[in-house]
Amino acid sequence: MSQKPNFLFIITDQQRADFLGCYGHPVLKTPNIDALAARGVAFDEFHTASPVCMPNRASIMTGRYPSVHGLRKNGLHLPEHNVTFVDALRAEGYHTTLIGKSHLQPFTGRDIPQSNPAAQATIPDAWKPLEEDWQQEEPQRWEGEQDYHITLPYYGFEHADLVSRHGDQCGGHYDLWLRQQLDDPGRLQGPANQLPHSYSCPQAYRTALPERLHPTRYVEQRACEFIDTQKDQEQPFFAFVSFPDPHHPFCPPGAYWDLYDPDDFFLSRPVASHKNPPPYLTHLQQALAGGQRQASTEKGFMATDREVREAMALTCGMITMIDDAVGQMLARLKANGLDDNTVVIFTSDHGDYLGDYNLLLKGPAPMRGITRVPMIWSDPAEPLAGRSNALTSAIDLAPSILERAGITPYHGIQGTSLLPMLQGADWTRKELLIEHEDNIAVWGFEHPAHSRTLLREGYRLTLFQGQDFGELYDLNQDPDESNNLWGSPGHAGIRNRLTERLVQSMLAATEQSPWPKRIA
Template identity: 55%
Template sequence: MKKRPNFLFLITDQQRADWLGCYGHPVLKTPNIDSIAARGTRFDNFHTASPVCMPNRASLLTGRYPSVHGLRYNGCVLPENASTFVDVLADAGYHTAAIGKSHLQPFTGIAPMGKDLKDIAATPEAWKDTRLAQYEEEPEHYQGEDRYDIKTPYYGYQHVDMVTSHGDRCGGHYQQWFRENAKDWEALTDPANELPHNYSCPQAYRTPIPEELYPTGYIRDRAIDYVQARADQDEPFFAFVSFPDPHHPFNPPGKYWDMYSPDDFEVSLPFQAHKNPTPPMRWLHDQWKNGGDQATPQTAMMLGEQQIKEAMALSAGMMAFIDDAIGDILNSLEESGQLDNTVICYNSDHGDYLGDFNMMLKGALPFRSITRVPFIWSDPDGPSETSSDALCSTVDLAATILDRAGLKPFNGNQGQSFLPATQGAEGPRSEALVEYNDGGNRLGFDLPARVRSLVTPEWRYTIYRDQAWGELYDLTNDPNETENLWDSPNHQSVRAQLSERLVHHLIAQMDESPQADRLA
């Protein structure tokens, strides 16, 4: 009887689809990630359920949209009692591991935008005890010298190496390891000891932390340890290996800082390329030209060409480190004799504007730069060097992985398996829903933005709650989304059809769990 396949799921943070060599990037070299695509299928039309970290990661694990699983925006919590596809794998005999960033609950003591922690604690909720239904994971748990033991299973994971936050100041188990292995750790994390550089890009920081002590290196080494430890085990494994980069701050360590030059890049889609910018785009432009500040370090902003090119060069450096790390993990998988029985996936939780229309980071404007992400599926039993234009969503990953393992999803899963598309067939979707909910009011919105998009192979239709304007883009003739056809007289029938289809998707956002067990 053939052994069930292992799964190695590699995921980055805030990487747009076209920032890989195998996706056609003209400058960035990613030979190791490209090798995964060479052994499998590259998906060219894969979209997030939400272009924000926490909601989309929860959708990945649950196969449910943010409005249903409850982690609606960053700062919320995926309840401890939420079922995940990792639970299903573990119950079926898989050994499950999370190595790196998980981000299914907050790991800071900072209050949400415009709110006070005391007021939040004193406000009753619609459901009783909801704030108690979460894992007790707080930053202070990692302040001791002894390794903090996370309560497992943690969202289905039996083994957890936790890395929180971004850049060179990550927390969790990495922080404990860093303090133990870097005797001068306080000096290395002192901003006064930043290495000299001439970059003016916001959040460009030349860290003194060497490559071997940087979070990417830690995650690489823990993943290799795990893969090697599983080599002589009978039970198959599912390993979720999650890198916090290339998310800002822009701080690639060591040789990766100047591996790429800003002169290597160009801003090919400036603000002027958009024919009729939406109100938030105009608001961001005004803020940029008038010296306005970001609401938070994670809030979308506009920058000048040189600063964007600097951010691109540093992002490329971070990606180069990730690619090298993945190469080492793949070598370990092969050397341990497990490559030929392991399905390898490569993905990102969301993208980055990264210069499109002079914008940076992410936000309420669901351009393809932040909703379209890389996804590669390499299967020992599947085709090699193929690509698929099947429209897929993050919510489909749970159903697809379980399908490959010969298992069924739990009741309430909203995704559709696209396993046939990994074998060259068509995918199950003709449309994908993308949700965005903000935790605070920014980008000129009077209230926190509530945004819903419907993506088809031909169109992107977006509506903003309580706004008289919306977005409609012809992806066939305008793939860069430079002309909003919302008010075009010639496209009113298309707008009406997509509006109706979006309504059907929104009607479907009802939790089917728990199912009825009686007639009445």
């Protein structure tokens, strides 16, 4: 058996940090993930590089900020020239496999409604177009009856079993498999075929698809099958196991639908509790009151108290199903004698407002509900157990995994390895940059929101491009982010100081690769 460590990297989709038992949720039961945290280190201040699916997934893979790797907003591709840490693992002899959601390329097939103003130009964009076949997750690539084999290696993965989209209507290899299990599976999928229920929350429906055929169960089974193949192998493995839940739509299958009662949940941050709401909150509140909200897309919206409690309960059902899957994978590691040489990592790509000021899903406001995600590092060779409040980021995962594998990180990586801290060294980072670029204008913004956020000294500072307002919150005194100090005369000094630090952080996050080979 290999002396190099194996890695089981488990990632969920749209799961905020405080929706786990080990992160203090009072209702949700996640015994398997909690047990993983109990024998590892759980990070309490682990944040996204960008609180959106595609940019942050690309930041996890590259260890670099979206403004540098190029996948700055949803709907773009991670350009082929990027090196991922999986490329580095594979180059050093690791067997690399992807099971589940990748989302490093668009997978909806839907066009952005706001077209490029230079679309009719002979050369419409400053970036030359990517190769035509660099669209491997597009849905039209999967519509045939035969299996579709993507071009490998795929961002460093020499095997890929893709699950695209969300809910009970996922695509990719899962859809091909499902069509082999059922004749006309569409009769059991989607809101048009849902079972009776009394929920009113937008994007909540009771799927008729049974648990055994649900995408979460598919990812679990494929992961367990892969683990079984690794017993007694000399080659170390890296398995990226990516669940498309608990992302909306809110449709956990079978017993997971009513596992939790909405009446057991409460809103700790109702919209009325914000002392001086920023313009976007006022806009969303007016849209809800006037019956004009947009609640059917992936963009965040404001919901009623009852709708929020229903979304919370259904999200917990999805998370418990994932927790059951995690338990099966950990048991399979142990059964195959792999648990004593496998580093297990658990995290998510971003969060969900899930009731913060009555908001659901994600949007332009970089509140902690969408930037702060769980991260658990469990390492049998470093049996540290406890919690860390170190200010850490998605970009830190790539250098940490490479160092743990004994591999020198490539030039241009922007994260910092967590390994020295896990081994007892002091963590020196005092501030953290979070980038966000929207792809369409929502929430009353005239143009797609473009912001930069700094976390430092217990504050959150956010600047929005082209806006006459910003945000400044004292997270120590106001952890709910309910009192915007941006215009407070008494906080002008800290605002100015943090603005300067934000500029310094943005300068530090600029591209440094490639390494120059000549003087000039």
